[in-house]
Each structure stands twice: as structure tokens, then as C-alpha cells.
Amino acid sequence: MKTLSPLTAQFVAHFGEMGSRWGINRTVGQIYALIFVSEKPLNADEIADALEFSRSNVSIGLKELQSWRLVRLKHQSGDRREYFEAPQDVWEIFKSLAEERRRREIDPTLSMLRAAMLEAPSTAADTYAQNRMKQMHELIELSSTWFDDVQRLSPETLARLMRMGSSVKTVLDMTDKLKVVGRKKTASATGVSQ
Amino acid sequence: MKTLSPLTAQFVAHFGEMGSRWGINRTVGQIYALIFVSEKPLNADEIADALEFSRSNVSIGLKELQSWRLVRLKHQSGDRREYFEAPQDVWEIFKSLAEERRRREIDPTLSMLRAAMLEAPSTAADTYAQNRMKQMHELIELSSTWFDDVQRLSPETLARLMRMGSSVKTVLDMTDKLKVVGRKKTASATGVSQ
DNA sequence: TCGTGTTTTCAGTAATTCTTGAAAATTCGA
DNA sequence: TCGAATTTTCAAGAATTACTGAAAACACGA
Incomplete structure (x- = not known):
């Protein structure tokens, strides 16, 4: 250097x-x-x-x-x-990284798992194995679509969510309660926005 | 094989x-x-x-x-x-993986950045560089403490949060509104729980 | 303590990945 | 189109990482 x-x-x-x-x-x-x-x-x-x-x-x-x-x-x-x-905005960097990693490290595995789901298990061991693969598939699928969604949030919203930390649970609980009490009022909470 | x-x-x-x-x-x-x-x-x-x-x-x-x-x-x-x-619960696996990756791939960088923050920049280029490092530090710090927090959520809560996807923004917005309208009622939303 | 079954270490070899200089390809102005 | 400036490719060597068999270490029952 x-x-x-x-x-x-x-x-x-x-x-x-x-x-x-x-x-x-x-x-x-x-x-x-x-x-x-x-x-x-x-x-x-x-x-x-x-x-x-x-x-x-x-x-x-x-x-x-x-x-x-x-x-x-x-x-x-x-x-x-x-x-x-290098892009100025560090959030942008973070997103590129996550997106690219997903494309290279996750998506191929998802395809493989999807293909494996379709095969007919021939033995008891295979049935068990396929079930394990299904669990893995579900988890990866869930977290990666979640990542997609979160990626679309504005940096501000994302930062806000992160700063909340685990107190997000309280908010979630609260939301559920509100849903039960007055369905109509909180219906928008299931919609998608930026 | x-x-x-x-x-x-x-x-x-x-x-x-x-x-x-x-x-x-x-x-x-x-x-x-x-x-x-x-x-x-x-x-x-x-x-x-x-x-x-x-x-x-x-x-x-x-x-x-x-x-x-x-x-x-x-x-x-x-x-x-x-x-x-292998652990049965795929969420547990996910957590181990995240935790360990954090320990090996993130924490050393955080220390390095923290140390770099303390140095006195001697040139304009150094001032700029240090500022960039600071941005990086803040982002990593934020996302990793967030990960810590989220990791402590129960699998159910975590799954619930994920299934929400980007509609989490609406909830966040809603929470803000509630906070403004009736501070006392929603104060608990900033507390930490499992 | 010995002996057997088991796991770990280790030095050497194999395989993979990285790095280089030189040559080829590309770009673009004249 | 030519030619200089620049980037890319490529084959060969260097460095790193992975894998093996053999030997050492370990664990535990007799």
C-alpha cells in the first residue's frame, strides 16, 4: 500500500x-x-x-x-x-448486498427444495427427509419474501422499525387487539404500502 | 455417496x-x-x-x-x-446461524470501526474517510442490535412479524398516531418484552 | 493398569482459488 | 481507418485451502 x-x-x-x-x-x-x-x-x-x-x-x-x-x-x-x-447511501449498499446475496445464496436452494417437494418419497426415511426439507423450505420462503417486503420500505421506515427492537411485539399485540375490537377501523393494517 | x-x-x-x-x-x-x-x-x-x-x-x-x-x-x-x-426447530437453526455469523463476520468490523472513530483525522481526505466509516458503523450497529432484539422474540412473534411484510409500516404509522393522541396509553409500546 | 474401540491430530498431497504479466480486444479521437 | 490509451482475457505460477492415511491421544470397561 x-x-x-x-x-x-x-x-x-x-x-x-x-x-x-x-x-x-x-x-x-x-x-x-x-x-x-x-x-x-x-x-x-x-x-x-x-x-x-x-x-x-x-x-x-x-x-x-x-x-x-x-x-x-x-x-x-x-x-x-x-x-x-461507491453509492453514498449506506442503506442502499445494505440493500444491494442483501438482494445479491439472496439471489446467489438463497434462491438456488429454494428451487432445489421446491423440486424435492415434488418427488414421491419411496421409503419412511425419505418421507422424513422430505418433511425436513419442507420445514426448511417454509422458513426460507417466509424470510426471503419478508426481506423483499422490508427492502421496499423507505430507509426512514426501516430505521424506525429497527430502532423499535423487540418492542415491536407490543405493537403487534396491540394491533391484534385493535383488530378484534374494531375490525373495520384497522383493516388497512393488512394492506401494503411503500 | x-x-x-x-x-x-x-x-x-x-x-x-x-x-x-x-x-x-x-x-x-x-x-x-x-x-x-x-x-x-x-x-x-x-x-x-x-x-x-x-x-x-x-x-x-x-x-x-x-x-x-x-x-x-x-x-x-x-x-x-x-x-x-441437527436441532429440530428450524427457527432455532436460523438463530444460531445468524448469531454465529454476527459474531464472526460483523463484530470484528464493529470493533475496528469503533477504533477508527477515535483517531484524529489529519487531512481533509481522512476527515471524509472517517465520516464514511461513521456512517457504516451506525448502520451496522443499528442492524446488529436490532438483530439481537429480534432474536429474542418467540418464533411465533417472529413469524407473525414476517408474515406482516411491508404492512408493518402501516402499523408503525398507526402507533405514531396513537402516541400523539394519547401518550399515556401507548407508553408501553416502547418497553421491551419477550 | 491394560486393551479395545473411538476420536483427534498432523504432515504430506491434492485441489482450488488467486495473482500476475503479456497479449488481445476495445474504445474513441484524429 | 489508424493509432494511442485503456480495459479485458488468459495461461502459468503462487498461495491457500481441503483431504487423506497413519499415528497419537483419549475414554472406559475389565
Whole structure:
């Protein structure tokens, strides 16, 4: 790493180390970290230079980051090179990450499970296995459609929900009560909104 | 794979393939899949035999799965060997997974960010970088304490919340209104409960 | 304590994934 | 269309991670 401030160097190094745990590699993690904390968009040469990676490695890393929608291209007028920046809004980043992870890590499993549900079990063991798969399918299905829904909330609403923490239960209970007492009044509570 | 029904074989194979994406390896994924769909606890030899892995590989895999709390030891009376089973409740599995992932993938980053917050930025670039880190820190902190909270909800409450999907916003809005109209009545909505 | 059945460790090998420099492809202005 | 600037691809080597068999360690009944 060349000419990185200690603060940034520390941040970049951490992302490198964590990379493998996140399911990306060291290089990709470091490239992202660098772009994330950089005020101005960076081009591939600047990145290769700062991180002391080969130019080709940076190219591959940027492709990967783009596929995760964690960085985006931003052209600088009067410069032919491609510049990259990370989305400003951290909520947006969070959403991209969740969405992409879902697409890659969850959806294939859901398809597999759906297919498995359709097979006719031939033995008692198979019946049990299929039942277990069904439980797994239901849980994943439920949490992933929930994630879809929540993803559509505005950052503000999402933040509000999160700040509520577990007191959300009280609200849920309250809602149920209201539903029982005056069905009509709270009917809107089952509708979908932004 | 020896003597696995096509249904189970398919499931096991999928977990093997997905393993790398989940951040575990092929072996570990397959061992887990096999235990998950098996009605009776399995011992290491049975697993090694069914999956055609070496005994030592299975031993390592089981250690890994135990560290994730995805399988647990269950002794069979009159048998000295160790038997393993997966928790029955899929919600419990979900929680273990989330908790462990948080511990390994999130907490270290939170510490790093906290440390970075304390450093005095020396340049304008550093000030910007530190501000970005702060945004990241806030988001991660918020979502992880939220996860803590939600984790404490009963499976039923959690399922209820999930089934609500994005209509949770309406409830939130409603709660706000109630708060404004009659503060005292809804004060309990900010308390914490199971 | 010994001996047998069981699990764990470990060093070596195999497989996979990462990184690189060089060459090829692409882009775009002249 | 040409040519310079830039990005991408690719094959080979490097590094990392996974897997194995053999040996060591462990547990427990006799």
C-alpha cells in the first residue's frame, strides 16, 4: 500500500482480512474499502497503485464489485478512463448486498427444495427427509419474501422499525387487539404500502 | 455417496455445491445436509461411509458444525460412539446461524470501526474517510442490535412479524398516531418484552 | 493398569482459488 | 481507418485451502 493514511490503511487492511469471511477475496475487499472511503471516484490505475495490485487483478476485482452493485461507474468528463465510486447511501449498499446475496445464496436452494417437494418419497426415511426439507423450505420462503417486503420500505421506515427492537411485539399485540375490537377501523393494517 | 436415496443425494449434493457460497466447504455442507434430513442421530463412521469421505475429514467437519451450533452431540445408551443430530426447530437453526455469523463476520468490523472513530483525522481526505466509516458503523450497529432484539422474540412473534411484510409500516404509522393522541396509553409500546 | 474401540491430530498431497504479466480486444479521437 | 490509451482475457505460477492415511491421544470397561 502506497501513500495511504494510517486511518485508511487500517480500514483497507481489515476489509482484506475479512474478505474471505464475507465470501469475497482479499483483493476485492480492499478495493471496495478504498473506494468506499474515497471522496472522489477512482480509476483502476489509481487503485492498482495505492494497493499495489496488478492492473489485471484490479480489473477483475472491479468487475466482481460491479456484479454485486457495490461500486458503480462514473465517467469524468475529459478523461477516457473509467472511474468508480461507491453509492453514498449506506442503506442502499445494505440493500444491494442483501438482494445479491439472496439471489446467489438463497434462491438456488429454494428451487432445489421446491423440486424435492415434488418427488414421491419411496421409503419412511425419505418421507422424513422430505418433511425436513419442507420445514426448511417454509422458513426460507417466509424470510426471503419478508426481506423483499422490508427492502421496499423507505430507509426512514426501516430505521424506525429497527430502532423499535423487540418492542415491536407490543405493537403487534396491540394491533391484534385493535383488530378484534374494531375490525373495520384497522383493516388497512393488512394492506401494503411503500 | 453410498446407498443414499435419490432425494437425499440431491439435497446433500446441493449443500455441497452451495457450501463455498455459504462460507463453509463442500464436505461440511454435505455432512450437515445428511444429518439434517436424518431421523436418527448419526455417528462419524456412518457419515464417512455414506458420503465416502475419510474419517478424519468427517471429524473436522463435525467440529466445524458444532462450532456453528448447527449440530449437537447426542449419546446413544449402550454405544460409546458419538452421535450427532441437527436441532429440530428450524427457527432455532436460523438463530444460531445468524448469531454465529454476527459474531464472526460483523463484530470484528464493529470493533475496528469503533477504533477508527477515535483517531484524529489529519487531512481533509481522512476527515471524509472517517465520516464514511461513521456512517457504516451506525448502520451496522443499528442492524446488529436490532438483530439481537429480534432474536429474542418467540418464533411465533417472529413469524407473525414476517408474515406482516411491508404492512408493518402501516402499523408503525398507526402507533405514531396513537402516541400523539394519547401518550399515556401507548407508553408501553416502547418497553421491551419477550 | 491394560486393551479395545473411538476420536483427534498432523504432515504430506491434492485441489482450488488467486495473482500476475503479456497479449488481445476495445474504445474513441484524429 | 489508424493509432494511442485503456480495459479485458488468459495461461502459468503462487498461495491457500481441503483431504487423506497413519499415528497419537483419549475414554472406559475389565
